[in-house]
Structures are given as structure tokens and as C-alpha cells.
Amino acid sequence: MNFEEIEHLEEQFQLATYAKMRIAVKTGKGAWIWTSGGEKYLDLYGGHAVCATGHAHPRVVAALKDQVEKVLFYSNLVYSEVRAKAAEKLVAIAPESITKAFFCNSGTEANENAMRMARMRTKRKKIITFSGGFHGRTADAISATFLGNYRNLGKPNVPHHVCAEFGNIESVRQLADKETAAIMLEPIQSMAGVTEAAPEFFAGLRKICDEHSIVLIFDEVQTGVGRTGNWFFSGSNLADFVEADIITLAKSLGSGVPVGVCLVNACIAESIKTNDLGTTFGGGMLAAAAVLATLEAIEADKMRENISDIENYLRERLKGIEEVKSLRGKGGLLGIEFNESCKLIHQKLLDNKIITGTSSNPNVLRLLPPLCIKKDEIDLLIEALK
Ligand SMILES: Cc1ncc(COP(=O)(O)O)c(C=O)c1O
Numbered sequence: 269m270n271f272e273e274i275e276h277l278e279e280q281f282q283l284a285t286y287a288k289m290r291i292a293v294k295t296g297k298g299a300w301i302w303t304s305g306g307e308k309y310l311d312l313y314g315g316h317a318v319c320a321t322g323h324a325h326p327r328v329v330a331a332l333k334d335q336v337e338k339v340l341f342y343s344n345l346v347y348s349e350v351r352a353k354a355a356e357k358l359v360a361i362a363p364e365s366i367t368k369a370f371f372c373n374s375g376t377e378a379n380e381n382a383m384r385m386a387r388m389r390t391k392r393k394k395i396i397t398f399s400g401g402f403h404g405r406t407a408d409a410i411s412a413t414f415l416g417n418y419r420n421l422g423k424p425n426v427p428h429h430v431c432a433e434f435g436n437i438e439s440v441r442q443l444a445d446k447e448t449a450a451i452m453l454e455p456i457q458s459m460a461g462v463t464e465a466a467p468e469f470f471a472g473l474r475k476i477c478d479e480h481s482i483v484l485i486f487d488e489v490q491t492g493v494g495r496t497g498n499w500f501f502s503g504s505n506l507a508d509f510v511e512a513d514i515i516t517l518a519k520s521l522g523s524g525v526p527v528g529v530c531l532v533n534a535c536i537a538e539s540i541k542t543n544d545l546g547t548t549f550g551g552g553m554l555a556a557a558a559v560l561a562t563l564e565a566i567e568a569d570k571m572r573e574n575i576s577d578i579e580n581y582l583r584e585r586l587k588g589i590e591e592v593k594s595l596r597g598k599g600g601l602l603g604i605e606f607n608e609s610c611k612l613i614h615q616k617l618l619d620n621k622i623i624t625g626t627s628s629n630p631n632v633l634r635l636l637p638p639l640c641i642k643k644d645e646i647d648l649l650i651e652a653l654k
Pocket of ligand 1 (some may be wrong): 374375376377379402403404405454458459487488489490518519
């Protein structure tokens, strides 16, 4: 089918919920995708922050092919070697305090379950989240989302959600009390325009949580799985080595196979009993194989080291471009802040066959490239920007 035929069919039969780029992806390899018309695009958006290992990483492809031949799925009612190994690997790379994993299918589902666990643990209801944070589109997660208009789309909202100011520890102190079950945040607010907070902010949050026995949840759907150069934001120097009680992951975790997870510490784990949580598809064999291969590929190819180098390289190369005000973020979660709206730049880059992302901040262009992106590929962006 040519592009126009594909576009027509999708528009006819799919709800028009996204403003789409006018290309149809056919194949992908590394940081590149090829369209239905055979054109090649550099993917600096990583398939929406998902394709951390790059498109069609050989290790991931081989693991999935192998798993498909064995068994696609069985639920948590039985044991599975590949699921056991995926959970073991996640706990091994997680901050020290993390002891167990709960598999689900998406970021929003991971956040729903994280908040539920916090309420179960504390027997309290109130959840503190932040201005500019995005946590998903299901009922509790959208009620915890104070970015733009999203919360209104989820009306009627789940009660007991309150909003503090991101980066402002005083605003948290005013809301935190013995009624509060959890404080949940994106440690770098991606959709808001790659907004960061100082490491002291995270130390302050940990202190408040400890004082009031509140559960600290890091929504690492975007920052996790090596994206910042650390396996997780939690426990890293970016967080002043503070460890969250629950870390939620999705996006990059399965290289594109839908999967989410809640990683929890011993204190949370001991309060969760049989039948407290559940999901049919969570921890299915195909997803578990994808998780294991993704983590192994990132490790084997030293992608975390690579993405830290890439960040530094990009910082240097952007210096010569007058219109660039700053580079926000860390590793492969980056926002190029321009002096004015980047809408036209986003479109012009696409015309030059480079895919980037926008954000809620009109001046911030988001880059969420595969963690295996190379310097000469970054050069193509610099040339096009110039
Ligand atoms: C930080 C964050 N949390 C949660 C979600 C929701 O994830 P999903 O779309 O997989 O439900 C997203 C999605 O963009 C996200 O960026």
C-alpha cells in the first residue's frame, strides 16, 4: 500500500486521537526507520520514548523469536523461567532497597498499582503529585496528573488527589500529613518540557516521607531503564542517592513489547498478599523475554555509558547555535529549549527526515533517542538545525 492508501484506511477506521506525522513506518533498524515509500528517517524520538535498544536490536529480535516458538503466554497462575529471570534481573539492577517486582502492561497501570499499594500499606487515601507531572490516562493516574488539561479529561476525578509545586519542597511540606498515603512524581518531568529539580528536592521528599510514614513513588516510566545514563533515577546522584519505595516503569522496558512494572522495597512487599493485585497479561512470557533481552542488550552494548557521552557531545555541539537557549534533561531524555516556539523547527526537521518530539512547553523540543544513538547521527541533527 502507498502512504495515501494507508492514511485513508487509518483515518476511516481508527479514532483520530493523535495528530500524526504524515509518514507510515514500515521497518526499523537502530536509530532509523524506513517508510512505506522507502524513505529513511532518523528517529530521535525513539518511537515515543519506547525503543531504547533501537529498532530491531538483534538480541531482542532473537529472544522474541525464540520465545514465540516456545510459548507466547501463560498467566501468573503458573511459574515461568523467563518471567523469573526478568524479575531477578530487574531487582539486581535496581537500587539496593528494591526487593520485588509486579508486572503489568503499561505505565498508567503501573502507576495505578503503585498508588493502590501505597494506600494498602498506609491505610490512608491522600496522594500528593505535582504541577507539570504526567502519570497516565486511567482513572487514578489521570486524577494524579496536573499537567495542562489532562485531569479534566478524566472527570469525574478520583478524590483525594492534591497538587504541590514541582521543585518546591515547602509546597510539599504544607500538604504532607498523617492522612497522606503517597507522594508520586516524575523525577524529570518529560511532557512538561523536560523540567528538572535539584537533588536536594529529592532528599527533602525522602525526609518528609520518613517523618510521616508516607510512601515515595518515582514514576520512572520515562527516566528508568537506563534513559538518564543510570539504570534508574532513584538511588542515583541525580536524586541525591535517595531511593523511592516504589519505582514504576514501562515505555523502554520491553523495547516496544507492551510491559509495565512496579518495583517495590521490602516494606511494601510485605504488605501485599495473594489476590491484592492482579492482571491477566502482566508477566506474560513474550513480555518477560522482551524485558530480559532489553536489559541484557543495554548492558552488553554499554548503552548507558553511550547515552551519557551523547548528552555531553550534544551539549558541546549545540553551543554554536544562537537560537538555542539551553539543553535540559539528562542522558537520552533531553529538551532543547529555544528562544521562541519550536513548532516550525519540529516540522522543518521532519521535512529533513529527522523525527523529534514536542512538549507542553512550546519552546522545548524533546529528544528521546534510542540509547544506542551515535555521534555521527547527532551530527545530522546539528547540521539540520543550523
Ligand atoms: C511519566 C509517564 N508516566 C506514565 C505514562 C503512561 O504510560 P502509558 O502510556 O504506557 O500508560 C507516561 C506516558 O507517556 C509517562 O510519560
